[in-house]
Amino acid sequence: MIDHDVVIIGAGPAGAAAAILCAQRGLRVVLLEQAVFPRKRPGETLQPGVELLLQQLGVADAVQAAGFLRHTGHWVQWGGARQFIAFGQGATGPDRGFQIPRDALDSLLLSRAVESGVRVMQPCRVLKVIRDPRRVCGVQTQQDDFTAPHVIDASGTSSWLSRQLQLRWRRFSPPLIAHYGYATGVCPEAEIFCGIEADPLGWCWTAKIGEHRYHWTRLSFFPENKTQVIPPAVFKHLTASGPARGADVTWRVCQQAAGDGFFIAGDAAFVLDPAGSQGVLKALMSGMMAAHAVIQARSTPWHELSIQQQYQQWVNEWFNRDRRKMCEIYRTHPFPPTWLF
Numbered sequence: 001m002i003d004h005d006v007v008i009i010g011a012g013p014a015g016a017a018a019a020i021l022c023a024q025r026g027l028r029v030v031l032l033e034q035a036v037f038p039r040k041r042p043g044e045t046l047q048p049g050v051e052l053l054l055q056q057l058g059v060a061d062a063v064q065a066a067g068f069l070r071h072t073g074h075w076v077q078w079g080g081a082r083q084f085i086a087f088g089q090g091a092t093g094p095d096r097g098f099q100i101p102r103d104a105l106d107s108l109l110l111s112r113a114v115e116s117g118v119r120v121m122q123p124c125r126v127l128k129v130i131r132d133p134r135r136v137c138g139v140q141t142q143q144d145d146f147t148a149p150h151v152i153d154a155s156g157t158s159s160w161l162s163r164q165l166q167l168r169w170r171r172f173s174p175p176l177i178a179h180y181g182y183a184t185g186v187c188p189e190a191e192i193f194c195g196i197e198a199d200p201l202g203w204c205w206t207a208k209i210g211e212h213r214y215h216w217t218r219l220s221f222f223p224e225n226k227t228q229v230i231p232p233a234v235f236k237h238l239t240a241s242g243p244a245r246g247a248d249v250t251w252r253v254c255q256q257a258a259g260d261g262f263f264i265a266g267d268a269a270f271v272l273d274p275a276g277s278q279g280v281l282k283a284l285m286s287g288m289m290a291a292h293a294v295i296q297a298r299s300t301p302w303h304e305l306s307i308q309q310q311y312q313q314w315v316n317e318w319f320n321r322d323r324r325k326m327c328e329i330y331r332t333h334p335f336p337p338t339w340l341f
């Protein structure tokens, strides 16, 4: 049995961000990750807003030094002519997003967590929640038990803690699977093309993510349709890097993202399909919010219930704002999904 101030499950962007902030505030943090890094995950295209979060987490310089591709907006073909939608203009020039392969981003964040004093256990699979009668107070893993007054679940779409606690979820779409893949080679059209294109079934996203490296994602609005597994025509001549994969991106939000002894962050708390390229931003932000909530709960334990409620409200508001935005965009699709409400 090992005691910490915070136990964090999952070392994706949500878990790493939560771990860094908690450790920077002097908390004893253990971060439990089942996978060995580097590991493949989709989510390379990052919005300009991520830059501020990377600065706060202390990895902005490392990201800058790595020289990842940057873009000033997206190409959109949504029924009419293809048009470029720029992010906007800041004081120092156009706002720019990033194309950061996830293995690189996750490794940078994890290194920063270690530098900040986080104890990382990897590979270490979390198996069972430990509860005293009133609250979540730790987890059992393959290696050991880890106990703490606060547990942050950042286990991604496996939503580990909510399954353990049998928490309720609210779904806002039929089951949706995004198919995605990677390709290498030379693709002059994709040199300038980072964007989304509507098709009769849904949409297709393509991006250049590095030197001769490309990513595609396709989403069908019709769950029963299986034809979206094939790469888009523009990448047909490239060499596929591994098989196409599928991921569950059903729109959903956990009805209890905080409770006695726990906070849930990132995809473990709420998911929308990746049309908005917001998942990593949301994961970083919610990991940081969960860390702030833990820090607040430690300094004013008599306010813990209201801190939990505020966190839940924040999750709901973010999810509903993004969901409404997504509905607006999908209503203008040339073949809008019938399940929109």
Ligand SMILES: Cc1cc2nc3c(=O)[nH]c(=O)nc-3n(C[C@H](O)[C@H](O)[C@H](O)COP(=O)(O)OP(=O)(O)OC[C@H]3O[C@@H](n4cnc5c(N)ncnc54)[C@H](O)[C@@H]3O)c2cc1C
Residues within 6 Å of the ligand: 009, 010, 011, 012, 013, 014, 015, 032, 033, 034, 035, 041, 042, 043, 044, 045, 046, 047, 124, 125, 126, 127, 154, 155, 156, 157, 158, 160, 178, 179, 180, 217, 247, 248, 249, 265, 266, 267, 268, 274, 277, 278, 279, 280, 281, 283
């Ligand atoms: C096809 C596709 C394309 C996408 N494209 C983009 C994009 O372009 N831009 C963008 O911002 N977002 C994108 N996203 C969304 C993005 O991938 C996610 O929102 C983001 O990865 C969520 O981060 P996270 O930290 O919550 O979870 P994850 O990154 O999934 O991390 C969770 C971690 O928890 C670990 N874990 C799980 N269970 C356990 C356990 N029991 N014990 C220990 N460890 C555990 C996992 O191994 C994993 O490392 C895309 C998603 C998909 C499916």
